[in-house]
Amino acid sequence: MRLESLTTGRLAPVADRVPVLNEHYKHHSATDVLSHALNDPAVGRVALVSSFGAESVVLLHLLSVIKPDTPVLFVDTQMLFPETMAYQQELAASLPLTDIRTIRADQAAVDFDDPDGTLHQFSTDSCCNLRKTVPLEKALGGFDAWITGRKRFQASTRSTLNFFEEDGEHRMKINPLAHWGREDIEEYIVNNRLPRHPLVAKGYPSIGCAPCTSPVKPGEDPRAGRWRGSDKTECGIHFINGKAVRMVPAKESAA
């Protein structure tokens, strides 16, 4: 199957490319998948979406080694922990990444929908939509694929996660770390002497916005501190045909 049209230069439908790429790369390493995704015209224009959270440094470092001019999209909801903002600055300064883009909601929309910053107390879905989903969808408009840090071990709903996934009709998600375990992450960070998010040592194995993230007790699911006490399980950064949708009934996120 030809994945890229030689006559028009246009990409074949995502639904055709994803199974071919997964079959081809099923025995490859995270580094191979990432290198391929960043250089193969059949994948198209690629960005990394990073929360600069607990494990984000692994992909950011890999990217800085393989292709440091790849766009990195950082969604600043303006509700993040000060520690996350400081860590983002630290990594941006220390890694040789040359195209980190900070994505924020349109200020007029925030002023209208959440003027006092309390929307999350009444509707977390509306708040995530305003501060994460809409700005990211807009930012991804110029890309054919985005790289995520999702892994199989993180949730039962991710247990069959593949390297390449459809993300609507026109875009794909790439999950180079799909097969990595917690130990792999730890080993990579230690071996490469990478800085850690300061909140990890304070009991936050998964880090989102400050109002919606709490520490996790020993034995709890790593994502138990996200939207604790509510039915909300993911931030909505999943799209079908350009629209945000809820994909799974379990603790999920894009990061």
Ligand code: SF4
């Ligand atoms: S995680 Fe909480 S504060 Fe952040 S965008 Fe979603 S609802 Fe708003």
